[in-house]
Amino acid sequence: MEQIPLIVTTEWLEKRLDDPDLCIIDATIFMELPEKGGPPTIWSGKTSYGEGHIPGAVHMDILKDLSDPQSAQPFTVPPRDYFIRKMTELGIGDDMYTVIYDQGALVGNPIVAAYWASRLAWQMQYEGFENIAILEGGLPKWKKENRPLTAVPGNYSQTNFTGERRTEMLATKEEVKRAMEDDNTILINSLSPEDFRGESDAYARKGHIPSSKNVFFGIHANQQTREIHDEAMLRKQFEKIDALNPNKKVITYCGGGLAATWTALMLNKLGQKNVAVYDGSLNEWVNDPTCPLVTES
Incomplete structure (x- = not known):
């Protein structure tokens, strides 16, 4: 299994789309900030994923599926066994390396940052997953370069995980x-x-x-x-x-x-x-x- 850097380029990823050891995750969430302060509006990127994503990618909603449902705050770390179960059901475990991307930080805001992707990568590393990378520029850069897209959902076989929480x-x-x-x-x-x-x-x-x-x-x-x-x-x-x-x-x-x-x-x-x-x-x-x-x- 290939050892990957923390951040990979679109060219790097396209060359490896057929690698059976690769798992790609679309971690897109959409967040829009109100003009005069207050809580943001947040919604899943699942619909956008269904309209077109990087071939092989699966979608993971880190707000709905990977945040603690008992917490008073959004986007907090869930119980470990819950997180591990979600990841292994998705097909991410000991024998895979993972590239995560999103569509950008904020709706209507030009700031370039993959903080949905980095949030998921951090959660995975915290729970002991290794060999994880962020796609530089995310889906916007991938699209701008006319790289392949598909509407076909990705699918990976359920796997096992033996890492330890950091x-x-x-x-x-x-x-x-x-x-x-x-x-x-x-x-x-x-x-x-x-x-x-x-x-x-x-x-x-x-x-x-x-x-x-x-x-x-x-x-x-x-x-x-x-x-x-x-x-x-x-x-x-x-x-x-x-x-x-x-x-x-x-x-x-x-x-x-x-x-x-x-x-x-x-x-x-x-x-x-x-x-x-x-x-x-x-x-x-x-x-x-x-x-x-x-x-x-």
Whole structure:
């Protein structure tokens, strides 16, 4: 079975469409933000998948099928046995390598980021799945290059999985509270500078977690080509806050644990392995009055 990089190109994937060890997942969800703040509108990408997807791909709805139905917040990690069952039923297990893609971050927003794909990849890695990649540029880039599409649903045989959960990849609210006072932990807010400074109405309380630094998830890719920036440009953003220091731990957060996984992916790509995602992110933090927020940088 081929060992794959964290991020693969459209050319790379097209050459391997007939590989029996390859599993492709369309993780598309659609999210539209209201003009004046408040909760977003979210819906499944299953209908869009049925209209055309990469040959062989199966669709996975990470909101409906891979989030904890008992959680007060959307997009939270479900029970492990539930997640493993969903993945193995889909045909993903010990003998497969997986490429995940989506159709973009936000409806009507030009920001290039595969954070639906990175969220699923992060969840899989957290549960111990390995050999997982994100498709650079996702379906929009694939379509722009006139690569093959199909409306025929993908299908993989049910398989087995023997990996172990990597608990160090998920940060809890209490861990984030401790990190605020820990010089050996870097907290990264992945939201926009406006959200970071508390200038938007996106959340019930404004601002960011004390001591956290802002690295906006939307700056890591070229908005025209949909390609991820070269390593030198990526490094520049993180080196400013010492996030690539191998002796430091990094915790990323955003609004709901989505963009934070995209940031974590970029850090992993640059060699920083000690990265955790605060799964609850601001959706959880702002609803607890004991959790502080600040607006100054």
